Amino acid sequence: MTASRRTRGAVRGLAVLVVAVFGPSGPTVAADEYIVVQSTTSAEHSGLFDSILPVFREETGIEVRVVAVGTGQAIKNAANGDGDVLLVHDRQAEEQFVADGHGVSRADVMYNDFVVVGPPGDPAGVAAMADVLAAFRKIAASGAPFASRGDDSGTHKAELRLWREAGIDAAAASGGWYRETGAGMGATLNTAIGLGAYVMADRATWVSFGNRRDYRIMVEGDPRLFNQYGIILVNADRHPNVKARLGETFVNWVLSTEGQAAIASYRVDGRQVFFPNAMKQP
């Protein structure tokens, strides 16, 4: 008797759960019109998209689904046609993407800058240096650990360019003072802080990062640390599934006065982290 009542109770409990999970009032009511934007973790994790996308949706009714991965992976995903718009930060790779016929055209959207952050003890003595190449040389010479994304992302490629310009073969030191995490910006920051290593990050991610501990910005302001974001509509001639009209609406909006103003108004801890610089005005 007791057993069967308890069984019935458990069955009823399961039934309630099933209805809650699979029932008609399901959590995700997808909009009819949506696009997929392949973008970078820096733009997503800093909260920029959460800030500007509702404005866009309000105006157009179009839902924007952001897949936030490293720039390298975002470009590959878009080259497979798995996205309508690409918003990343690696100019060279972006232009190649368009040249290969995957994208319609590329436009500047906004910029911010990279910063080099390090532990409070500053073992390499690079604090407040204005020349990032000199700072990189000092880090390499001191043998103080440096954590690299190592994931083919926009930040990783920018960092590799700086090592090259500084005349240092960082790859040769991989496993020694040069540590490649092969992970996203946030994971790499967590690792670097755990290791006491220097690390280069985009300012937006750094400012909004929650686990800064006592790390500080060591190097900033060098023009070489400029970080440009570009936007590309994926080519519907090449990938027929691309929602060209909706994607174009989004690209145009991001580049418009309104979209640019939305980007400019986004603040982390009261500070502007992205600076719109679209040239083309639709």
Add this chain to the structure above:
Amino acid sequence: MGSFMGSLGEAAGLIMALDADLLEIIGLSLRVTLTAVAAACLIGLPLGAVVGALRFPGRSLAGLVLNALMGLPPVVVGLMVYMMLSATGPLGPLGLLYTPTAMIIAQTILVTPIVAALTRQVVEDLHTDYAEQFASLEVRPFDRVVALLWDARLSLLTVALAGFGRAVAEVGAVIIVGGNINHVTRVMTTTIALETSKGNLEFALALGVVLLVIALVVNGAVMTFRASAARMTYA
């Protein structure tokens, strides 16, 4: 240590508040995982029972393969499903990439070998018990498989729970095929990964505790059901 206690407190706060966003994420997690486990059982239970109960050429190889597939890394499964569902992949025209359906497919592939391999073991043990009686009654292979699955049903609940545990805790596959899109494909594990990369470690850990509580509730519900049912039918 302090931050760990902080996470526990935060987790308690999260559960109390039952904020709408969190509920949405929990709901999607359960929907994806339970659907995947159901699908995996639909495939894995008969598959495991056939390998466990019937004699056919290549049977031990099949058992070996099932066991090996239990070790499939989620990321590899994620990549395989991504390549299938990508716009340039063979199933691209279905437009399933970056949807909960894609996540369900990936988790089904991940969980099916676990369900099948454990089912094979359970059914094989039971079949050892039944084999002579079945032979004497000349039970046909199909009826054997059905009878063994039915009689092992309570042990198989535990098998399904093992699959649930693997699926609900998994992040590598769903983040690739789901894309961790806010309000669309964001589940508990991908949120934890996201918050970790944002450096919100305490919050991430708090979400982990919430996930653990969910797993406890599901396990508790199933085990209570199993215990009551066991009193009804088992010795």
Add this chain to the structure above:
Amino acid sequence: MLETEFNVGAPATAWREAAPPEALLQARGLCFDGGGKRLIDGIDIDIRSGRRTIVMGANGTGKSLLLRLLHGLIRPTKGEVLWRGRPLDRRGRHAQAMVFQRPVMLRRSVLANLRFALAVRGFTGSERSVREAKAMERARLDGLATRPARVLSAGEQQRLAVARALACAPRALFLDEPTASLDPVSTHAVEQLIREAHADGVTIVLATHDAGQARRLGDDLIFMHAGRVVETGCASHVLNTPRSEAARAWLEGRLYLDSSS
């Protein structure tokens, strides 16, 4: 009736010497090897229709193996089993049933255990219900229909196993030491079931090493030693005046260690 069934049979084996009508089951040169040893060594026996045949002998002499060979659960290494004069086939096995020393109870209710066996044998609808009710009554398990079979006592389980085997109306019933682990009361109940089945015309083949049980139930007796049949005959005759040394030693309660193989 037997005659007509014979004629419907297989012309391919028509050349075979027709069995005497009362021989339901025959072993011809039956051998079985296992683990590199000859466990059943050239057995020729006739099991007569409608009789209760006891297979006796010490542990490990091959009583269980012989029953399994006759029931078709295992294939002989050499020789053959004839069912009503023809090689034992699927249809022949369908007319047989077997009860094991440790009853195999499905993890279901008492009634579901009966139902499973009947369903496998193709009984459906009202006929199945009638047979279920009859088997429940026969096994005196009436109040226990919805109980899980595996919580029954050993005696109840064995009664259920016998009733389940008989529910499918076999011509022959094999029982492999069905009471070896039962107390006298339960043993008596199982023996009673066997007597009733016999009265209904079921041919009984019972393996036991209990001489008392052999006396109580046996019409014919086959005495085995080391994989061979050393003596056959009318049960009371063999039990009272055994001719072979092995049977005599066994019945006198002596240890007979000489291996004749």
